Amino acid sequence: MKQSSQEGYLGGIEAFVLVSMFITVKLFFHIPRELSSAAGTASWMVPLIAFLGVVPVFLCVERVANRFSRASLLSISGLLWGRYVQWFLGLFLTVLLVVHVGYQMRIFGEFMITTLLPNTPISVVIISSALLGVFLAYNGLENLSRTAWLLFPLAIVVFLVSIFLVGFQGHIYYLSPWLGYGGVATIETGIRFMGLFKEIVLLTLIAPLFRKQKTFRQVGFGSLLFTASIYTLTQIVLHLNFPFPGAREVGFPLYQLGRLINLQFAIQRLEPFMVFAWSTVTTIGIAVGLYESALATTQGSRAPDFRPFLFPLAALAVVVAFIPESSIEAVNTYTYLMMILPIPFYGLPVFTWIWVTLFYRNSEELK
Template sequence: MKKYAFNELTVFQYIYLIHGAQVGIGVLSMPRELAEVAGTDGWLSILIGWFAAMAVSLVIIGIMKRYPGKTIVDLQPLFLGKWLGKVCVAGIAVYCGFASFTVMANTAAIVNTWILSQTPIYMVVILLAIPAYMVLQGGLRVLGRYAELIFYLTLWMPIVLVTVLPKTNWLYLLPVFKEGWWPILAGTKSTVLSFLGFELAFFLYPFLQKKQYAVLGIVVANTLSMLIFMNITLFSFVFFNPDEILQYTWPTLNLWKVIEYRFLERMDIIFLAFYLFYLSTTSFPYLYFSVFSSSQLFGAADHRKHLGIALLLGILLLWLYTPTFMDLLKWKQWWSTGGLLFGYALPVLAFVPIWLLRRSVKE
């Protein structure tokens, strides 16, 4: 019997889990971050980041194909031995837990700034922790269904955004390559990090029912994320002039603020309310695999106790200390550094010895 048969995922759930993990807080600030470095040529940085994420994603699938019944947690003791393997599993748990905590803290800060300005940040996190526990206690299959549901519930967003087209000026994008390739390549750092989430394939592959579609699934997930990033970035670049966009912390929210209907004025509030679901599809998978790793590390069959402890620790930390905007930026940078190591460096470094080992066996 398969070790993870109870929590098997369909191809669509696999796609939406990876896509949901990628499209998080980066969408809100990406247009400004790209404009600061690459100007209106920043949309080209998205294509380069997408290509890099696709290449590393295929490397991850290539590694996992050789061990179809094992997650990255199972592989660490196999490759590194018992004790060093446990240290690496602990590091993976910390990485995933910190990523989830960073997304939740940023989500609470956005809600605190945009809607509930008089509400303490820890109270907002408590409200976010309740659905997190309700979804994640059911295991990966429930999480996959949740990611699939949220994807369909938010399909209307790109369609509504088209209503700003009459107010746009596409001449802002010209000329292309204003300052050459260097600013575009420099902006790629932001986009490469925004595609983080594909590394969860290290965990998801053993749960996939039809593993022959793993490559297709991760390609579709990365491409969906690229289209979302491109959509919101291009609309921001042609709506705000090149100097104006630099004035907004979250230009995406300011873009939605100008959309009005006769029966509805604050469309940005509706967008943010639905976007909170999208943010949850980023934080929930990281939180689940953090407690999945920690429970495997301590030999616990039930992850719910670890889940409850992780959520309580997050709430307690934000109750004792309210992070500033600079703190949140610093946490994102730390997560980005960990993501570069776990998401990009680790697959490439692991693939080389595995390939050499298989080659020597064949010879």
């Protein structure tokens, strides 16, 4: 699929940051708690195991992209199975992504009113984040990736400072027993949580924006490795500070970790500033999600430009965000989505790769 003519190319470092931010949005929500609950004190191993599980999937993505000169996955599916399949898959991915982004906006709204804006209606946060997402996505991924890259230092510095300030207050024995519920159970949890990296599917849609296959590969592996490290580090620090029974009860774990910091210097409490920095990551992530859903629609319908789809899809995402009756319901559904979305997100590229390997021959190969 030919990308919109106003789209530029993606730089390697900018794309790496963008994909990493998209993947780490969940980190600032309740996901660390879910990991603790599912794997006990060995929850820090879960992202590493999930990473190992996702690497073969990404290899399939990379091979398919390489075979078709970095065409998007939907274009490839159109080439292999016809335009109706392409249209259906585009619609399917769009629905999934809109639901995903809608729930992200809802939990982000809950996060903001819990931490920063207790007197503000959640609708204000959700609608403003949707509008901000549309604004960011409207100018294309090149601009969005540059924005992400410029905000990355703020996010990463605040993250590392908070992690290290809190990490040194912890107790190493809180990490025991080292294997949590046991080795096999931990591996099984790791595989179940492969959805931690499901946002890597973004690369299958934006592959045409890369100039070189090498950059595409480096961005994919680099962002997977980087985000796995971030998740692991967070889980370690969480368990260093909260014993296992407490860790699985914390609402927004990273925020609670931030609350443990007390500088008594020029700034007494740091957590509002941390939430500020982390929220930049979330807003970028929401914008990428909206962009991705619009792109899936565009590529599925073979439209030349994604922009007209952005606002309607953002409106749909806002509608989805208001579906859950309570924050608990939103959180539980989001966790459930994280478990099942990898099936289509990982399944489609893997199936395409298998199909291409077994059945597809281009004209040169047929000669």
